[in-house]
Amino acid sequence: MRSDNRRPGKLARTACAVAAAVGLAVSPAAAVPALASAGTEDCLFVRPFFGPPTSQVNVAGCGFWPFEGIEIYLGTSLRARSFTNGRGEFFTTLSIPGDESLGARNLTAVGLKSHRFARTTFLVANHP
Structure with a gap:
């Protein structure tokens, strides 16, 4: 079995830099999307x-x-639209609807031209 000890690629470093620049915390759970296309x-x-x-x-x-245009879905509902920059990165803000029931929801971003997507989970939960 081969061990893969390669260093992270330039895109991965750029993604972390973008996340840090926009004030997003990068944790091991958030750094690995649930799905990555191809x-x-x-x-x-x-x-x-x-x-x-x-x-x-x-x-x-x-x-x-x-x-390219990006659509962001919470569960199966379209909640936001954005556009990528020249490096294929985007940033946007969305509101969780007031009538959204509590529980885990898939948050999915879909490229309108490339049909690429990335997915993570958002938990709709009342604060303690």
């Missing part, structure tokens, strides 16, 4: 990782085509 380094970061209905959520992504 073995690329697509990524999706969300901050905060949980919140009540009506909360604001920052979303950043990478690995998409340059200057």
Whole structure:
């Protein structure tokens, strides 16, 4: 069995730098998207990782085509649109609907031209 000791690629370093620049915390759980298309380094970061209905959520992504439209879904509902920069990265803010029921939801970003996607989880939960 081969051990893969390669250093992270330039895109992965750029994604972490973008996340840090926009104030997103990078934790091991958030740094690894649940899905990555075709073995690329697509990524999706969300901050905060949980919140009540009506909360604001920052979303950043990478690995998409340059200057393409992005749609962000919470579960199966379209909640935000954005555009990538020349490096295929985007940042946007979305609101969790006031009538959203409590529980874990998939947060998915889809490139409109490339059809690439990245997915992570957001927990709709009341604060303690």
